[in-house]
Amino acid sequence: MNTFPTLLKREFWEHKGGILWAPAIVGGLMLGAAGFSAAIGLATRDGDIRINGEQIIADGGLITTQTQAEVAQGLAFMVVPSMAPLAIVLALVVLFYALGSLYDDRRDRSVLFWKSMPVSNSATVLSKLASMAIVAPLVTAVIGSAVGLLVALAAAATMSVFGADILPKLLGSADFYLAPLAVLAVVPVYALWALPSIAWCMAVSAWARRVPFLWAVGVPVVMGVLLTWKQAMFDRNFGAEWFWENVVGRLFGGFMPGMWFAFAGDFERIDDIDPGTESVLSLVGESYATLASPSLWVGLAIGAALIAAAIRLRRWREDAA
Amino acid sequence: MSAMTVSARGLAKRYGKSVAVDRIDFDIAPGRIVGLIGPNGSGKTTTLKAMLGLIDFEGDLKVLGLDPRTQRDALMKDVCFIADVAVLPRWISVAQAIEFVAGVHPRFNREKCQAFLAHTKLDPKMKVKQMSKGMIVQLHLALVMAIDAKLLVLDEPTLGLDILYRKQFYKDLLERYFDEEKTIIVTTHQVEEIEHILTDLVFIRDGKLVLQATMDDVGERFHEVMVGSEYAEAARALKPIDERSVFGKTVFLFDGQPRERLAEFGELRTPGVADLFVATMKGTYA
Numbered sequence: 001m002n003t004f005p006t007l008l009k010r011e012f013w014e015h016k017g018g019i020l021w022a023p024a025i026v027g028g029l030m031l032g033a034a035g036f037s038a039a040i041g042l043a044t045r046d047g048d049i050r051i052n053g054e055q056i057i058a059d060g061g062l063i064t065t066q067t068q069a070e071v072a073q074g075l076a077f078m079v080v081p082s083m084a085p086l087a088i089v090l091a092l093v094v095l096f097y098a099l100g101s102l103y104d105d106r107r108d109r110s111v112l113f114w115k116s117m118p119v120s121n122s123a124t125v126l127s128k129l130a131s132m133a134i135v136a137p138l139v140t141a142v143i144g145s146a147v148g149l150l151v152a153l154a155a156a157a158t159m160s161v162f163g164a165d166i167l168p169k170l171l172g173s174a175d176f177y178l179a180p181l182a183v184l185a186v187v188p189v190y191a192l193w194a195l196p197s198i199a200w201c202m203a204v205s206a207w208a209r210r211v212p213f214l215w216a217v218g219v220p221v222v223m224g225v226l227l228t229w230k231q232a233m234f235d236r237n238f239g240a241e242w243f244w245e246n247v248v249g250r251l252f253g254g255f256m257p258g259m260w261f262a263f264a265g266d267f268e269r270i271d272d273i274d275p276g277t278e279s280v281l282s283l284v285g286e287s288y289a290t291l292a293s294p295s296l297w298v299g300l301a302i303g304a305a306l307i308a309a310a311i312r313l314r315r316w317r318e319d320a321a
Numbered sequence: 322m323s324a325m326t327v328s329a330r331g332l333a334k335r336y337g338k339s340v341a342v343d344r345i346d347f348d349i350a351p352g353r354i355v356g357l358i359g360p361n362g363s364g365k366t367t368t369l370k371a372m373l374g375l376i377d378f379e380g381d382l383k384v385l386g387l388d389p390r391t392q393r394d395a396l397m398k399d400v401c402f403i404a405d406v407a408v409l410p411r412w413i414s415v416a417q418a419i420e421f422v423a424g425v426h427p428r429f430n431r432e433k434c435q436a437f438l439a440h441t442k443l444d445p446k447m448k449v450k451q452m453s454k455g456m457i458v459q460l461h462l463a464l465v466m467a468i469d470a471k472l473l474v475l476d477e478p479t480l481g482l483d484i485l486y487r488k489q490f491y492k493d494l495l496e497r498y499f500d501e502e503k504t505i506i507v508t509t510h511q512v513e514e515i516e517h518i519l520t521d522l523v524f525i526r527d528g529k530l531v532l533q534a535t536m537d538d539v540g541e542r543f544h545e546v547m548v549g550s551e552y553a554e555a556a557r558a559l560k561p562i563d564e565r566s567v568f569g570k571t572v573f574l575f576d577g578q579p580r581e582r583l584a585e586f587g588e589l590r591t592p593g594v595a596d597l598f599v600a601t602m603k604g605t606y607a
Contacts, residue, residue: 006424013417014410110410113461115375117425118397316377 003119007127008135015131018093023140026089027147030082034151038158072169075156077280079148079179086144091255094132094194098201101128102314103212121314125202129307132198133191137257141187145180152176175280182280189287190257192296196303197254203306206313220248250299264290324386326351326472326504327372331380334367341367343528344380351471352501354518357508358594359525360602365508368525369476372506373402385471398427401465402474409449409457416445422464434467437497455486462490466498473498475507479514487511491518516594524601531601544575544583545592552586559583563600574600 012019102125105111114124152170160167170176204216224247227240253259273282290296327349334342342364349355359365371378374393382389387396409418415438422429441459449457458478465473479487495518499505509515522539524532534542547570548556557564559582561573574592575583583589592600 001424001427003425006421009424010417010421014412105410108411109405109408112375112402112404112408113410116373116397116402116404117422118394118427119425120394 003123004127007119007123008131011127011131012135015093015097015136018097019131019136019139022089022093023086023143026085027143030085030147031150034154038154041158042161068166069169071159072156072166072173073175075152075166075170076173076175076179077278079145079152079176080182080280080283082148082151083140083144083183086140086147087257090137090140090257094136094198095201095252095255097132097136098198099205099212099216101132101202102206102310103208106317122311125206125307125311125314129195129198129202133194134187137187137190137194138184141180141183145183148179148183149176179280182284185284186257186287189260189291192291192300193260193263194254196299196306197251199303199306199310200251203310203313206310206317217252220251224248246295250295254299260287260290260296263295264293265295324351325349325383326353326385327506328383329380330382332368332371332382333379334364334371334376335379340528342371342378345525345528345530347523347530347533349504349506349521351504353520354499354505354507355521355523356512356515356519356594357506357523357525358512358598359508363525364528365525366476367528369402369404369474369506369508373400373474399471400474401468401470401472402476403458403461403465403478404474404476405478405480409461411450412448414446414448415443415460418449418460418464419445422468426468428469429464430467430469434463437463437466437493455482458482458486458490462493466493471503473503473505475505475509477509478507479509479511487514491515494518512595512598513593519594522594524598526602532597539594539597540591542577543592543597544578544580545572545590545596546575546583546586547572547588547590548586556586563596563603 105114153167156166156170201212201216205212208215224240224244227238227243231238231240250263253262273286325348327347329345329347331344331346332342333340333344345368357365357368367376370376371382372384372389374389374396377390384396385399389396413421419431419434422434423431438460441456441463443452443456443460443463447456449460452460462478479490482490491514494505507515507519516536519536521535522532523530546556547567549570553571556571556573559573559575559578562576563574565572570587573586574596580589
């Protein structure tokens with residue numbers, strides 16, 4: 001008897017494809033692409049390597065030691081943002097996971113099996129929420145860190161072969177070791193910002209008798225279009241821009257890791273971070289700073305209400321087309 | 322009399338304007354095997370769903386002393402149900418299903434489950450989507466039989482199975498699961514196959530109970546007589562509830578006529594549940 005861990009295990013079994021295989025395969029492709037570029041570089045040996053548009057190595061020529069240190073630091077730092085493809089995968093996986101979470105088992109009637117067990121509806125709903133908001137991003141973070149480190153190593157090793165001695169400097173950089181920790185450290189930030197988005201899709205998933213995707217996406221989008229249209233018709237401000245940005249944008253942007261910088265309104269501060277000189281920990285610090293944004297807490301309150309609604313709906317809804 | 326396993330007073334369920342269950346009263350004592358029999362759309366499944374806390378309802382209903390609407394989580398520790406075939410999730414494997422139930426159910430006995438599965442062709446790695454309907458039911462039954470529950474609810478558990486699986490299902494249920502402490506409620510259309518295991522019979526029609534009797538009562542109350550044409554009119558005068566012709570004679574089905582009187586017409590038999598059902602439900606779809 002170990003109800004909640006068992007429920008989490010259950011979620012992982014059912015969604016192994018999305019939680020584990022999707023990021024593992026994309027990560028594998030990223031590694032393959034990095035290895036391929038390194039091999040091309042080594043084979044031709046006369047290319048120049050550019051990072052952020054700056055020439056680092058030209059015709060195998062050395063760059064200054066100072067720059068080399070910055071390049072090494074930059075490589076270590078880039079472990080985090082280089083996970084962008086995996087972040088997109090995570091966003092899509094969680095979106096569709098949430099839309100099906102309380103609908104699919106009603107459609108195939110397996111809900112009758114789950115409901116024949118002494119498990120409360122709250123435990124069921126919360127286990128699904130935890131699986132999406134914490135387990136899935138954690139797995140992505142672990143895979144992403146491994147991929148990021150390997151890509152950085154491959155890049156550094158290639159440059160070292162060219163004579164720019166980056167590899168030891170990379171291995172000597174604290175950021176290289178901090179990057180995985182930084183990625184893991186922002187998982188709670190992701191969970192908090194993604195919660196309203198996940199909660200909305202779960203509530204729709206628990207409510208819809210058919211096609212939860214259309215309801216969850218269609219309703220906010222149609223409302224936005226109507227507002228925009230009304231605004232154009234009457235030439236007055238009905239808050240369409242606000243709606244698109246704070247409701248539609250927030251609802252679906254919330255699935256994407258890193259979007260919290262946009263939601264908290266300080267994208268500029270992130271642009272100012274210089275990967276060559278600043279520690280990767282500054283990304284963590286800035287991420288946690290977004291938790292002070294009132295927008296987050298309004299979203300969390302709405303998210304909590306939607307989760308409560310999903311639990312209630314789970315109680316009595318049973319049939320689905 | 323010990324506490325009833327199920328006790329309903331004025332149980333009713335409406336879907337919009339249509340009435341699925343119309344203020345019914347019944348009691349089910351522990352240690353009984355009750356057949357809940359009715360035509361399609363008669364309210365069988367709705368009644369079961371109400372007992373399992375799957376739907377809201379009106380009236381008073383206690384299952385093992387608990388209200389299924391508000392105490393479902395506690396109730397499900399003592400109640401198991403198999404609703405229809407093939408409600409096991411398609412992605413789950415035998416091993417995962419066992420691990421899941423072991424993880425959430427306090428009364429689940431893993432060894433018992435595995436011992437039962439050893440008699441089947443199921444192996445732990447097999448997934449539900451690779452199984453035939455019969456195998457899915459075997460897995461479900463293995464999971465349920467390993468749970469020491471007080472009430473087992475079976476809603477058309479053998480629908481779509483071949484006769485070998487159906488027979489085996491009820492055999493296993495009776496030999497390996499049932500005892501005096503347990504209660505089983507079963508609905509099915511294959512009445513003939515379960516009548517020998519039932520202790521109680523409940524007929525439901527248009528949301529109302531039309532018959533509620535123990536099998537012993539049924540034997541006392543209902544009689545079937547094969548009557549030659551010379552006595553046909555006399556027999557008809559006693560208001561049989563059904564009659565049919567067989568080989569130039571007529572078989573009459575009587576409700577509540579004394580044995581001695583009927584014996585004058587010919588040999589008495591206790592009618593099969595299926596014949597009783599057909600007689601009781603006459604005109605349902607008319």
